Amino acid sequence: MVAQREAAGGRVGGPTAQTIRDLADPARLAALGRESGLSPVPDHLTPADWRRIEIDVLADSAGTVWTLGLRDASIRRGPTPVLAEMPAPGVSDTTAGAMSHAVRRLVRAAAYRGAGVVELALAHDGESFWLVGVDTLARTEHALVEEITGASFIGLRLRLAAGGTLPAEPPTPNGHAVEVRLLAHDPGREYAASGGALEMLSPGRKLADLSSTFVCALLIGGAILAWAVVEGGASCKRAVHRFSGGRVAEGPIGVVQCDARDAKKQHDA
Numbered sequence: 001m002v003a004q005r006e007a008a009g010g011r012v013g014g015p016t017a018q019t020i021r022d023l024a025d026p027a028r029l030a031a032l033g034r035e036s037g038l039s040p041v042p043d044h045l046t047p048a049d050w051r052r053i054e055i056d057v058l059a060d061s062a063g064t065v066w067t068l069g070l071r072d073a074s075i076r077r078g079p080t081p082v083l084a085e086m087p088a089p090g091v092s093d094t095t096a097g098a099m100s101h102a103v104r105r106l107v108r109a110a111a112y113r114g115a116g117v118v119e120l121a122l123a124h125d126g127e128s129f130w131l132v133g134v135d136t137l138a139r140t141e142h143a144l145v146e147e148i149t150g151a152s153f154i155g156l157r158l159r160l161a162a163g164g165t166l167p168a169e170p171p172t173p174n175g176h177a178v179e180v181r182l183l184a185h186d187p188g189r190e191y192a193a194s195g196g197a198l199e200m201l202s203p204g205r206k207l208a209d210l211s212s213t214f215v216c217a218l219l220i221g222g223a224i225l226a227w228a229v230v231e232g233g234a235s236c237k238r239a240v241h242r243f244s245g246g247r248v249a250e251g252p253i254g255v256v257q258c259d260a261r262d263a264k265k266q267h268d269a
Contacts, residue, residue, distance in 0.1 A: 014114030014161065015136050022110060023134040030131075036105035038131040041121045050121040052076070052132065053088050055103050056145050056153065057116050058170075060160055065107045066170040067100040068145045068153075077183060077191065084179045086144040090126060099129055106131070115157040147177040147227040177227040 015023075022028045030040050041050070056068040072088035073081040087096070103118045112134075119132040142153040149171040156166070185191040 014157075015110075015112055015116065019110055019112055020136050023136065029133065032106060032109050033131040035109045037102050038106060038120075038129075041130040041132060045121075050123050050130075051088070053091070053099065053120045053122045053129070054084075055100060055118045055120065056142060057103060057107050057112070057118055058153075058156055058160065058166060059107050059112050059114065059116075060165040061113060061163070062165045063108070064166045064168065065104045065112075066166055067103050068170060069148060069173050070096050070099065071144055077185070080181070080183065082181050082183070084144060084181075086148055086177050087173065088122075091122065092126060095122075095127055095129070102129075106134075110134075114160050115153070143225055144177045144179055147225065148173045148175060150174070175227055177225065179225045 022032065026040075033039060051072060051074045054071045054073050056071070058066040058068070069086055070088040070091055071084055071086040073084045075081070075083040091099075099120055099122075103120075106112075106118060107116075114136075116137075117135040119135065120129050121132050122129045145151070145153050151171045160166070185193060
């Protein structure tokens with residue numbers, strides 16, 4: 001679609017078709033990574049050997065590049081994050097600074113424009129990190145960026161799409177946020193996407209809809225987002241009253257059990 005719009009002479013508010021192709025090509029991505037001081041994940045490592053750290057980026061045509069903090073999205077079901085936490089816990093300021101600096105170099109090396117997410121692997125030693133990939137789409141986890149910074153990520157993306165530029169410095173982060181995603185998967189059928197009657201609940205009204213039996217495997221029943229000034233204070237329990245989502249009628253529930261990374265900093269979630 002981007003290539004067709006470029007061929008028609010239209011404005012492209014994000015990365016160009018060539019940039020998207022470069023970042024999707026493992027060899028080209030590896031070359032850009034090396035130019036930026038980022039290496040691919042070593043072949044002998046498995047996902048159990050590292051944490052998945054995501055960094056949202058915004059880049060304008062004037063050369064300004066923002067990195068908007070580190071988000072830990074290690075807890076996943078397949079390709080879909082189930083729990084995301086920002087800022088990523090247990091990452092030192094030195095490591096976070098090095099990761100953000102490398103990401104800005106990568107964005108500039110790729111001549112990237114618009115919004116995106118750079119995915120990194122962080123070793124459990126908290127120091128070594130590698131390049132996993134670049135997602136050229138803005139995804140739902142940007143809500144954490146908005147909670148932490150108070151800035152509208154989508155609004156900034158639209159500004160860039162209209163040809164606007166970014167201020168010299170990104171907004172200052174404040175607080176700690178977690179997001180838990182509820183997936184419409186059936187644990188009784190090996191977590192296949194579930195269809196059937198879906199009751200949508202929202203403040204002041206009740207809607208009923210029938211979802212197709214051909215449901216996308218990434219269908220989201222809803223997400224719970226919580227923010228607090230200090231780490232550990234972002235409680236999903238206290239956020240439930242803000243939650244507007246849905247449930248599949250009479251459906252079973254699957255629970256992902258996560259071990260605390262640090263028993264001294266267990267989150268009330």
